[in-house]
Amino acid sequence: MTRSDRLLVAALAAIALLSWPVTLLAGTGRASGVRISGPGGSSVVQTDQTMTVEVEGSSGGMRVLTGPGGARVLDSGCPDHLCVAQGQVSAPGAVLVCAPNGVTVTVGGGDDALDATVR
């Protein structure tokens, strides 16, 4: 590893870390709820009680468990099940992504303009 390598890695690490405050800012101040966005549109699920939401993705169906503790993907029709492996997320702004399905699940995504609300 040359000196230039170390400088390059340090500069790239700085870029990665500098994006942290930006993403934290983007993730704060949200109302309670979980936003689920997929090919069929976007919806916000209130998290005052635990429920299972069926989501239709590009690579098959998904079941997302939402509740006061956050959200997690129970099962999915995608090939790698990385979304299931991500486990439970609860912090505001935390996000579960299933790229093959084109679905994102964002905690605290409830205060922007709503397309639909699922209760």
Place this chain on the structure above:
Amino acid sequence: MRSTPRSGDTARGVVVVGALTALACALALAETTFVPQLPVPGVRLGLANMAVLLAFVGGGTRAALRVSVGRVLIVGLVTGGLGGPAFVLAAAGAVAAVVAMSLVRSGGPAFSLVGWSAAGSFAHVGAQLVVASLLTGSPSVLLLAPLSLSISLVCGSAIGATAHLLCSRGPLTAWTSAGAGAGGAGGAEDGRSVERTA
């Protein structure tokens, strides 16, 4: 570009690119099968990138691009994902990585394979996050950027160091040097000088 312009068109170039594409496919499939995936989307160890790095040393940017794109197409065919969202993500990441590695490589002998690989890995994950946010139509995917990009630097550096060892110590030295002419020999010499200074 420091590579010889016609290196990818000679018989040796075709053989080297073919062999490295096969190696890249085998490493990618082995990684998918045997290495537990990190629970962060888009972030992998990137074993296949070792073959791309060897292609850079042995045949320059054109050979690396052929190996990388060939690997994405073949793995897409094998896994049945050709043309799907995962394929689009993989292709975007692969092309971005080769472009980034080529840019760093144009910086000359100041950068070793570790620097090339770290930059490639960073660009790979960055491009995948951008494309994933476009595919999902949701910018919230970018919330994963700090963690994913940081892990990519660690994985990229590790893969670069491994490729560096392969190039500077293994029987590949003669192979890659002969394949690239001055460029490959320069790369191998860089490796040895780094070992002395490290």
